[in-house]
Amino acid sequence: MNTGDKILKLMNEEKVSRTELSKALNINYQTLCKYIQNKRTIPKDVLINIANYFNVTLDYLLNRNEIYMLNDTELANEINKLNENDKKLVKNIVKSLISKSN
Numbered sequence: 001m002n003t004g005d006k007i008l009k010l011m012n013e014e015k016v017s018r019t020e021l022s023k024a025l026n027i028n029y030q031t032l033c034k035y036i037q038n039k040r041t042i043p044k045d046v047l048i049n050i051a052n053y054f055n056v057t058l059d060y061l062l063n064r065n066e067i068y069m070l071n072d073t074e075l076a077n078e079i080n081k082l083n084e085n086d087k088k089l090v091k092n093i094v095k096s097l098i099s100k101s102n
Helices: 003-014 018-025 029-036 044-054 073-080 084-101
Strands: none
Touching: 003 029, 003 044, 018 029, 018 044, 073 084
């Protein structure tokens, strides 16, 4: 999933329109649309504002990390200290637990 897709996913989850988000970020509506469609590179300051708006990490937006909600920052920080194999293991354990609960 690319950055534009992730922004769109977050917008859908939070029920935020493109108009609302562009106003909140103080950017042009068409510019936001180009970011979402991956037709334009998102400047660092805008990425930071998007991450702050949705309370997610930049790593999540930039596909560096699948853990994106900051509700448990301490847990996310501890998981991020793990090596890549251990991160995958934690991710698989969480997926397994989720599938068992459904």
